[in-house]
Amino acid sequence: MSLPRRSDLAHHWSLDPNTVFLNHGSFGATPIPVLEEQARIRNLLERDPVRFFEREYTDLWNASRATLARILNAETDGLTFVSNATQGVNTVLRSLKLKPGDEIIISDHTYQACWNAVDYVTQKSGARTVVVNIPFRMEGPEEVVDLIMDAVTDRTVLALIDTITSPTGTRMPFEELIEKLQSRGVDVLLDAAHGPGIVPIDLARLAPAYCTGNCHKWICSPKGSAFLHIREDRKNSVKPLNISHGFSFEGTAQEKFDFEFAWPGTQDPSPWLSIPKALTFMEGLVDGGWEEIMSRNRNLALQGRDLICDVLGTTPPVPDSMVCSMAAVEVPSDEEVGAMSLDGDPFHNQLLDDYSIQVPVMPWRHHGTKYIRISAQLYNHIDEYEYLAKALKDCL
Ligand SMILES: Cc1ncc(COP(=O)(O)O)c(C=O)c1O
Structure with missing residues (x-):
């Protein structure tokens, strides 16, 4: 053939x-003009790395964050970058102060790496991973909502909810789940690994306690561009996985939050800084x-x-x-x-x-x-x- x-x-x-x-879903694929923009940023950095990080990086980081915040309708101050959704999920889970007997809900469609991260924190603390079995063949989203809500107990502290599942590519009724779970006092960690660019996400309206997602999948930005959004009332309790200079930084709470995430140590920030180009390039490809x-x-x-x-x-x-x-x-x-x-x-x-x-x-x-x-x-x-x-x- x-x-x-x-x-x-x-x-x-x-x-x-x-x-x-x-298979765009696994790792995305980045258009040539976006890769060219990433190369331009890398060249800018390599012309004088010290000057770049001292004088240019913060403004570029802020601009990229503000652009992404608009498409997510997110509170800019609660938004930060991570390298991938797995890191975003780990960042939240490993900041939780779990007690023995606490329960975290996931489903049996949960991405294995994130499932492992939940098991890791529950096993270490004597908490429990509660796996909700959801058949793949289903009549509709109500089935998912009922099954997950039935698993809530007075010990449930968090639910990891996907926007779209990995093995079964199923769009979850995440909007309704966030609303229902959080009104029962259960924080939601929204796994939007398949997020912006594949499904509309309105963080101001949904207000999940935490949301992490990839830009390198459906926005088509370079690999290593992902975000973590933390609701204002949970910001104090979440620390990046890398404790770095920001921890001892003396500034406002917001400056400290930004610095703690924006400087995990020396690394190539060009994936994060290429997000605005990816957004405008992709949306310019078709009318609408x-x-x-x-x-x-x-x-x-x-x-x-x-x-x-x-x-x-x-x-x-x-x-x-x-x-x-x-x-x-x-x-x-x-x-x-x-x-x-x-x-x-x-x-x-x-x-x-x-x-x-x-x-x-x-x-x-x-x-x-x-x-x-x-x-x-x-x-x-x-x-x-x-x-x-x-x-x-x-x-x-
Ligand atoms: C639902 C879900 N969560 C998390 C991830 C992890 O994404 P990443 O490898 O970019 O961390 C994926 C990857 O496909 C996924 O489908």
């Missing part, structure tokens, strides 16, 4: 032309900006899912309202589903090696099921999902 075409916008990315790239990007990608993901369901002889596992720019379907398999392996799932490897398709096939041992998850980004074309469907037909 000859390789399918990409969309007319694909030339803005440097993706391998010999690969059918249907981010709303149109999200709607186009979602439509493509839904069409792609229909093609896969047809070929697998199955029906969509979740209603369309629970799909954004990613969609997952179960892969029929007789094997026992074990933990994910660093070598990649054999079926994933077969699709890559024999058909040049880059698509995740995820064994999810918590459900005893393998999922294939497609993503849709502006560079994709419907022909690529048709090609995947033909490959699935051949293989299965």
Whole structure:
């Protein structure tokens, strides 16, 4: 089979032309002009690193933060940068003062790294991780809300809620969950790893105690650009994972908060500082900006899912309202589903090696099921999902 075409916008990315790239969801993919902006910032830094960090860095950091705050409708002073959502989740969890018997709610769709971070803090403190089992095939978001709310007890201190789940690409009813959980006195840590650029997020309205998310996925900024937003009444209790110069800094509480996060030690801040360019570049690619990007990608993901369901002889596992720019379907398999392996799932490897398709096939041992998850980004074309469907037909 000859390789399918990409969309007319694909030339803005440097993706391998010999690969059918249907996995934007794992690590994003950064357009060439945004990488050029990152290179420009790095050159500026390297011309005189001392001058850059003394005289230019703070203003650039503040400008980038203010730009991101606008798209999240966030309180700028509560927003800061981290390198990735895993770090954001760890930052919050490891700042909690947990007591024996405290409970943290997660679901059995929770990203394994974040699940591990919850287990780490609960095991160390004698607290308990409460895993809510949520079947993948569901009628609608109400089911998720009911299952999670049923797990709340008077010992629940926190719930880790995804915007969109990793193994199953499912849009969670996070708005309703934040409202319901927090009105029961349970703080929410919103995991928006798949956040801005794939689903609208209004932090002022939602007011989760904590929210962390990636820009390097759906905003397409360089890897290592992520954020953490902490509600004003929780700011004092959260410290960055790296205790650095900011800890002994004598300034206002806000200056100290900013400095503690903005200076975790020497590192390359160009991913954070490239966020404004990524936001404006991406939204300028189509009439209608981010709303149109999200709607186009979602439509493509839904069409792609229909093609896969047809070929697998199955029906969509979740209603369309629970799909954004990613969609997952179960892969029929007789094997026992074990933990994910660093070598990649054999079926994933077969699709890559024999058909040049880059698509995740995820064994999810918590459900005893393998999922294939497609993503849709502006560079994709419907022909690529048709090609995947033909490959699935051949293989299965
Ligand atoms: C729901 C969820 N949380 C957290 C992460 C971790 O993101 P990162 O590797 O950028 O920390 C991912 C990554 O795919 C994810 O899907």
